Amino acid sequence: MRSPIRKTMDIVAVFLVAIYLAPIYWIALTSVKPMSDINSKKPVWLFDPTIEHYAEAFVRFEFGKALLNSSIIVFSATFITMILALIAAYALARMRLRGADVLALFILSLRFMPAVVIAMPFYLMFLKFSLIDSHIGMIVVYVGYGLPFAVWIMRGFLLDLPKDIEEAARLDGLGWISIIRRIILPLSGPGIAVTAIFTFVFNWNEYLFALYLTQADAVTLPIQIAKMVDAYTVLWGTISASVVMQLVPMVVVVFLLQRHMIRGLALGAVK
Amino acid sequence: MRLDEGRVALFLVLPTLIILIGLAIFPLGWAGALAFRVENLFRPDIGKWVGLRNFKYLLTDDTFWKSIRLTLIWCVCVVSIQMTLGFLFALMLDTRARVVGLLRTLIVIPVFISPIAMGLTWQFMFEPVTGVINYFLELVGLPGGTWHTATDTALMAVMIADIWQWTPFVTLILLAGMQGISPEVVEAARLDRVRGWKYLTNIVIPLIWPVVMVVLLLRLVDSIRIFDLVFVITRGGPGTATLVASVYDFTIFQAGRLGVMAAYGFLILIVINLVVILFLRLLYRQEKEARQVQKA
Numbered sequence: 001m002r003s004p005i006r007k008t009m010d011i012v013a014v015f016l017v018a019i020y021l022a023p024i025y026w027i028a029l030t031s032v033k034p035m036s037d038i039n040s041k042k043p044v045w046l047f048d049p050t051i052e053h054y055a056e057a058f059v060r061f062e063f064g065k066a067l068l069n070s071s072i073i074v075f076s077a078t079f080i081t082m083i084l085a086l087i088a089a090y091a092l093a094r095m096r097l098r099g100a101d102v103l104a105l106f107i108l109s110l111r112f113m114p115a116v117v118i119a120m121p122f123y124l125m126f127l128k129f130s131l132i133d134s135h136i137g138m139i140v141v142y143v144g145y146g147l148p149f150a151v152w153i154m155r156g157f158l159l160d161l162p163k164d165i166e167e168a169a170r171l172d173g174l175g176w177i178s179i180i181r182r183i184i185l186p187l188s189g190p191g192i193a194v195t196a197i198f199t200f201v202f203n204w205n206e207y208l209f210a211l212y213l214t215q216a217d218a219v220t221l222p223i224q225i226a227k228m229v230d231a232y233t234v235l236w237g238t239i240s241a242s243v244v245m246q247l248v249p250m251v252v253v254v255f256l257l258q259r260h261m262i263r264g265l266a267l268g269a270v271k
Numbered sequence: 272m273r274l275d276e277g278r279v280a281l282f283l284v285l286p287t288l289i290i291l292i293g294l295a296i297f298p299l300g301w302a303g304a305l306a307f308r309v310e311n312l313f314r315p316d317i318g319k320w321v322g323l324r325n326f327k328y329l330l331t332d333d334t335f336w337k338s339i340r341l342t343l344i345w346c347v348c349v350v351s352i353q354m355t356l357g358f359l360f361a362l363m364l365d366t367r368a369r370v371v372g373l374l375r376t377l378i379v380i381p382v383f384i385s386p387i388a389m390g391l392t393w394q395f396m397f398e399p400v401t402g403v404i405n406y407f408l409e410l411v412g413l414p415g416g417t418w419h420t421a422t423d424t425a426l427m428a429v430m431i432a433d434i435w436q437w438t439p440f441v442t443l444i445l446l447a448g449m450q451g452i453s454p455e456v457v458e459a460a461r462l463d464r465v466r467g468w469k470y471l472t473n474i475v476i477p478l479i480w481p482v483v484m485v486v487l488l489l490r491l492v493d494s495i496r497i498f499d500l501v502f503v504i505t506r507g508g509p510g511t512a513t514l515v516a517s518v519y520d521f522t523i524f525q526a527g528r529l530g531v532m533a534a535y536g537f538l539i540l541i542v543i544n545l546v547v548i549l550f551l552r553l554l555y556r557q558e559k560e561a562r563q564v565q566k567a
Contacts, residue, residue, distance in 0.1 A: 013371060017374045021377060021381075023396060023435070041400065043403050084290065085287070087286070088288075091279075091283035096277055097276075098277060107288075112547055114540055116498065118299055118302060120302060144291065148295075205383075205384070207385065207498075226387050236395050239391055243392060246388050247385070247388050251384075254379060254383055255376065
């Protein structure tokens with residue numbers, strides 16, 4: 001029994017959200033518009049869709065290379081981060097460890113560090129080890145960048161599991177490796193998925209470290225896209241095509257996560 | 272034979288700790304040391320210890336003070352608008368209706384898109400002559416703006432983009448808080464005929480207050496260190512119109528003045544730490560009070 005006011009508000013909400021996302025439709029629309037229609041003073045709504053901007057992004061602006069770089073760097077970094085975070089979070093959340101809360105807080109506090117402060121020492125270090133503009137260097141940086149949040153959010157999920165499962169399983173005669181493999185891992189599936197995806201998203205969108213530490217061989221997508229603006233004429237068609245290609249995976253991610261994402265964000269923020 | 276659990280646990284946390292010390296604490300210490308040195312990226316031969324000279328230099332630099340002022344304006348405007356709008360959206364979406372579930376998913380999309388992609392999108396829409404925003408403004412009879420291209424409107428334009436991107440984050444977390452209010456409380460309020468404005472101020476806001484504080488903290492910290500979005504839309508310009516702290520710090524790096532850059536970075540870090548400590552204190556005190564109320 002919902003009141004008419006509530007119902008009206010729900011309808012208003014649908015409209016507001018639809019309008020709110022307008023910038024995203026606009027850029028998607030622009031990415032398939034013919035060149036001549038993009039810069040017209042009056043927005044053109046009907047046109048023959050084209051994929052020339054997408055092709056242009058690959059041919060003229062090495063979009064493919066940046067995509068490959070981003071994929072290599074972000075997947076590797078996320079994978080390594082997850083392994084470390086899982087192990088550490090398990091110890092912090094579910095084992096008798098003195099000072100576990102303090103340690104967890106210390107790890108979380110690193111998340112507040114402004115990237116501007118540590119990017120430059122990284123630059124100097126990388127100069128020394130000739131890691132500037134290398135995939136390995138970027139993977140290393142992103143592991144450090146994503147780890148604090150990943151440990152924190154994973155710990156939140158693990159703390160939420162019922163308290164005595166391990167003890168109960170032990171009484172049933174399971175060793176601790178099989179406890180983790182057969183009980184903890186399956187139960188924390190959603191938590192692992194959410195943590196991995198968040199880590200992935202942060203890395204995928206990261207800009208500042210990449211700006212300092214890449215030049216040509218290891219440039220990631222955000223860098224490559226931002227570079228297109230520097231070109232002598234700003235090609236909005238090509239830029240919007242690249243923007244769309246960069247954001248599509250993130251929209252897919254949002255839909256994959258759905259409910260879990262809200263819980264994940266809340267956990268990461270609140271716990 | 273059973274291993275001591277505490278030791279095993281420590282052994283499991285150790286890799287993470289070592290990596291974080293190497294990749295966060297060590298660079299931080301390095302930056303800290305650089306703040307007290309003259310160090311030039313292009314002239315490595317002139318490095319030397321200079322005590323507080325970098326800090327003194329900053330304090331007498333007008334652009335430094337301007338960047339501080341811009342960052343302050345940025346934080347106050349952006350965070351207050353995001354909190355207000357985010358709260359209103361959360362109220363609107365705090366219902367059980369089916370379609371609203373889908374809306375919750377849709378509204379969060381901006382949070383997941385890179386500030387670079389969104390910054391360029393806004394820049395495109397802001398274009399004074401060909402941009403779609405001015406087109407619609409003029410369509411309804413309003414004058415179009417100069418947005419990011421003029422000194423007096425650039426900051427506002429970038430703020431709009433940031434507010435658009437991060438308001439959903441506030442909404443989502445406040446929403447999680449609102450939905451965490453137990454059904455008994457909601458039911459009791461209904462029986463006592465506490466409704467509308469009173470329900471909001473006496474029940475909802477006090478109950479989600481800790482969540483509000485946490486979101487406020489996260490938004491504040493992110494606003495103090497704002498970089499990507501401003502950098503991609505305006506590079507701090509036109510002139511110095513949007514030269515917020517991190518962007519100015521980056522231009523100092525580009526000029527090769529590592530010592531000054533590190534000093535400024537450290538000031539930003541100190542401010543962030545003060546904010547975090549202040550908030551944690553407030554939260555802690557609230558929790559204590561809440562517990563005492565429960566006991567009474």
